[in-house]
Amino acid sequence: MARWKPDARGRLQRAALELFAERGFEQTTALEVAERAGVTERTFFRYFPDKREVLFDGAGELQRVIVESIDSAPATLAPIDVVGAAMQVGAGFLEGGREYSRQRAAVIAANPSLQERELLKLASLGAAVAEALRRRGAPELTAALAAEAGVSVFKIGFETWIGDDSAPEFRQCIRSALDQLTSLTAASTRTEQAPDSTTSGTPPQSAAPLSASPLSASPLSA
Amino acid sequence: MARWKPDARGRLQRAALELFAERGFEQTTALEVAERAGVTERTFFRYFPDKREVLFDGAGELQRVIVESIDSAPATLAPIDVVGAAMQVGAGFLEGGREYSRQRAAVIAANPSLQERELLKLASLGAAVAEALRRRGAPELTAALAAEAGVSVFKIGFETWIGDDSAPEFRQCIRSALDQLTSLTAASTRTEQAPDSTTSGTPPQSAAPLSASPLSASPLSA
DNA sequence: CCATCAATGTCAGTTACTGCCATCAGTCTA
DNA sequence: TAGACTGATGGCAGTAACTGACATTGATGG
Numbered sequence A, B: 001m002a003r004w005k006p007d008a009r010g011r012l013q014r015a016a017l018e019l020f021a022e023r024g025f026e027q028t029t030a031l032e033v034a035e036r037a038g039v040t041e042r043t044f045f046r047y048f049p050d051k052r053e054v055l056f057d058g059a060g061e062l063q064r065v066i067v068e069s070i071d072s073a074p075a076t077l078a079p080i081d082v083v084g085a086a087m088q089v090g091a092g093f094l095e096g097g098r099e100y101s102r103q104r105a106a107v108i109a110a111n112p113s114l115q116e117r118e119l120l121k122l123a124s125l126g127a128a129v130a131e132a133l134r135r136r137g138a139p140e141l142t143a144a145l146a147a148e149a150g151v152s153v154f155k156i157g158f159e160t161w162i163g164d165d166s167a168p169e170f171r172q173c174i175r176s177a178l179d180q181l182t183s184l185t186a187a188s189t190r191t192e193q194a195p196d197s198t199t200s201g202t203p204p205q206s207a208a209p210l211s212a213s214p215l216s217a218s219p220l221s222a
Numbered sequence C: 001c002c003a004t005c006a007a008t009g010t011c012a013g014t015t016a017c018t019g020c021c022a023t024c025a026g027t028c029t030a
Numbered sequence D: 001t002a003g004a005c006t007g008a009t010g011g012c013a014g015t016a017a018c019t020g021a022c023a024t025t026g027a028t029g030g
Helices: A008-023 A030-037 A041-047 A059-071 A079-109 A112-135 A140-163 A170-186 B008-023 B030-037 B041-047 B059-071 B079-109 B112-135 B140-163 B170-186
Strands: none
Touching: A008 A030, A008 A041, A008 A079, A030 A041, A059 A079, A059 A112, A079 A112, A079 A140, A079 A170, A079 B170, A112 A140, A112 B112, A140 A170, A140 B140, A140 B170, A170 B079, A170 B140, A170 B170, B008 B030, B008 B041, B008 B079, B030 B041, B059 B079, B059 B112, B079 B112, B079 B140, B079 B170, B112 B140, B140 B170
16 A cells, blocks of 8 residues: 555564553554554564564674674683673673663563563573583583573673663673672682571472472372 | 362363473463363463463472572571572472473473573572572672572573483582582683673674664664 | 566454353351 | 352453465566
């Protein structure tokens, strides 16, 4: 009908963020987003696999930047330092759009299903970082832990940067978190003594996994 | 119609895990789960807010056990040690149901939307742990980082425990991850030198947040 | 002017949920 | 013991997120 409008994807993204910020994610229909963008609902789902994904288009870029940083780091650097540096590079990638980041973070914080998607993206980032570390020779467990630590630092650094107007640059927030993590683990006074397993009154066996007890015991067939 | 059947919740949970394991999560309808459990689809959604939640009933219990462990830890213990001990208590809570944990983990690993839900549960656990740490006087940043570290160790310990038949007890896996984390951060050789921000060719400003670039620049209004 | 291709529009259909109301058995009470 | 009450369900209609199949349209190359 109407003439051919370019940048449908971008218009959908902007329309979505606006509407989600105004009425909230759940109170906004994919159809409404599409209409504001001047396209059909069907077109919305051609650009994005689901309604949430319209807010996460840049995750792939961020991940790529961080992984590239790791791949190009000097081979002699310790895994934790490689990851720390990579997270600062990632921070530099976002540094320019603080207001946008704020708005987007607010929308996500207001909806659990959006939080889930963000956590999945971060998990994906963690997996990619771990793989990159293994690529440069880090042992399995080391790679996994360093990656998780890096993502945690990034996440916490981001929250600090976003949440505090007087906060320094994003990169600086990450540096602080990194230092904090180092002193945290260094502060361990633990001897070889494992804490009493029944501390909280939980019997050693029985116990349900991440799910309810009714299922645990036997092969949950009954 | 039929006489009153007890434990509808438990039957739904078992039916769901069976069907999800057989045909996969997406290939299984909420209606099918309900029918196998001998109830209506409507009843399924009375017990669980959504189809995924039927697999995560025990998350609350695990969280409670861990938080209680933190609350009852000696006040002198360093945050990282408190968290480490708490995660071992949590591990003890699941220790008895390894086979169940395996099956459940396999189902979850096979579906992204289930992974998302699991990540949300873990994030909730992390938030609760951080809060418990603050309650005992830990500074904001310290609490957040120690909590994240604890959850990471728990997650990695769990994967080790589940994925390797020759792996030791869950608690042992966590201990290993904990030690590994300590030596990891201690291995940092970083000076006060921050890595070059433009390492990966990203200009200091511009840059898109966690989302695509088209939106970043201005207040994304245009 | 016609074949073609990419980006859309149209439509019908499945499925996850939700609100509302009826039913049914067990219980408490006058 | 009839009647009110309550807790757990069944039934049903309706919304909204996706999806597959097919028609349309505008720009392009020959």
